[in-house]
Amino acid sequence: MEMNSQFWPILFLSLRVSGLAVAISSIIGLPLGVWLGLRRFRGKSILIGLVQTGMAMPPVVVGLLLYLLLSRSGPLGSWEWLFTPAAMILAQVLLCLPFVVGISMAAVAAVPRELQWQLRSIGASERQSQWAMVCEARTGILLAVATAFGRSLSEVGAVWLVGGNIEGQTRVMTTAIVLETGKGHFSLALLLGAVLLSVALAINIVIVRYQWRALP
Amino acid sequence: MTRALACELDGVCHRLSDAFTLKIDSLDVIEGETLCLVGPTGAGKSTLLRLCSGQEPVEGQFSLFGQARGSSGFPLEVLRQVVTVHQRPMLLSRSVRANIEYGLRVRRVGQTQVRVEELLDLMSMAPLADQDARTLSGGQMQLVGLARALVVNPRVLLLDEPTAHLDPASVALVESLIQRQQQRTAMTVIWATHHLFQARRVASRVALMLSGQLVEIAPTAEFFDHPKDERTSAFVQGKMVY
Numbered sequence: 001m002e003m004n005s006q007f008w009p010i011l012f013l014s015l016r017v018s019g020l021a022v023a024i025s026s027i028i029g030l031p032l033g034v035w036l037g038l039r040r041f042r043g044k045s046i047l048i049g050l051v052q053t054g055m056a057m058p059p060v061v062v063g064l065l066l067y068l069l070l071s072r073s074g075p076l077g078s079w080e081w082l083f084t085p086a087a088m089i090l091a092q093v094l095l096c097l098p099f100v101v102g103i104s105m106a107a108v109a110a111v112p113r114e115l116q117w118q119l120r121s122i123g124a125s126e127r128q129s130q131w132a133m134v135c136e137a138r139t140g141i142l143l144a145v146a147t148a149f150g151r152s153l154s155e156v157g158a159v160w161l162v163g164g165n166i167e168g169q170t171r172v173m174t175t176a177i178v179l180e181t182g183k184g185h186f187s188l189a190l191l192l193g194a195v196l197l198s199v200a201l202a203i204n205i206v207i208v209r210y211q212w213r214a215l216p
Numbered sequence: 217m218t219r220a221l222a223c224e225l226d227g228v229c230h231r232l233s234d235a236f237t238l239k240i241d242s243l244d245v246i247e248g249e250t251l252c253l254v255g256p257t258g259a260g261k262s263t264l265l266r267l268c269s270g271q272e273p274v275e276g277q278f279s280l281f282g283q284a285r286g287s288s289g290f291p292l293e294v295l296r297q298v299v300t301v302h303q304r305p306m307l308l309s310r311s312v313r314a315n316i317e318y319g320l321r322v323r324r325v326g327q328t329q330v331r332v333e334e335l336l337d338l339m340s341m342a343p344l345a346d347q348d349a350r351t352l353s354g355g356q357m358q359l360v361g362l363a364r365a366l367v368v369n370p371r372v373l374l375l376d377e378p379t380a381h382l383d384p385a386s387v388a389l390v391e392s393l394i395q396r397q398q399q400r401t402a403m404t405v406i407w408a409t410h411h412l413f414q415a416r417r418v419a420s421r422v423a424l425m426l427s428g429q430l431v432e433i434a435p436t437a438e439f440f441d442h443p444k445d446e447r448t449s450a451f452v453q454g455k456m457v458y
Binding site for chain 2: 031112114115117118120121122123124125128132135136
């Protein structure tokens, strides 16, 4: 691997794919998680079971299913997304979404329901009291986003299958590490791994700082 | 002259569990009065307060300020005139000041600072204003729970044993704050308490509840000195009644 010419595009693509996947997962998953955490309805336990099963979904299985859907003969073949960053983002959204929903749901559900009743009894509307519940769960909600980011940044199986690890187009940090390891370039693979960890650390430091700032 | 009614309950029935149903044949709470609810644990005092808040669906007739509860409940403007102080107030994980201001903020009231500072001073809690409310002692939390209710100048204040965990000085402070506000705004107070001496001190009328029903309701002196029901007589003498 020519370090100078290829390193930065790979790093930026990793951040772009993971960042967009986490953003999309959060936009869809946080409202869903909050809704699940606040509401009681018939069939909720089944829905929670599905979300938690999604958290255990092996990335290669997601990659394989998406590959079959997006391949030329698949139902979504006309999109021509296979071996593009769009397919990698879609795979990561599917992998991150259950984490965002599940963790944010648990965070909101952990706030005592009595608090909502007490806030209503001092004049909050239902919506205002629900928003207060969400604010009380803010550290858990940030944890959901941080977990999704970690999952996305470290994922390799699905992005390899649907991205194809094409040099200059769909190669990201994790697939590059696997490739360099296969070639026996262990020091380069280790170096890439250290960079990946440093990026994850830097982003998590920002999230943790925000979590602490969210506390009074 | 007939005084306006804050709450009217007529033929109200509220089934809480297989073992407990609240049944109130008739109860009128007059605007500006302090009605104390007394009775043993599990008599239904808290349940009655919860119904009086207007937030719960009720079987039977229930009105607040002359407005009957419809099938979709009371409008928010009516509900906001009735505020509850709970026995164990749950506070937001924010500062003491933010907790006290909460009721004003949800009502979109500007210029909250003067009223909040006044209450903080009256409760000697000004030095704690910016402290995380969850780090307060149980008694201090109780005072914040009272302050967040009083700050919005409610028309009806529902008190669910607000002094249960307070020292005598704090009990006196709570009673004086409530009476001071009542003199200022003619606020109606429905106060559930286990302390008969407290009921004697603060109530204009006292009601005894047993097993989800009102046994007797009378002006304070009459309730304690000339009770009509033998269960009331036993209760005020400190005997066990069920």
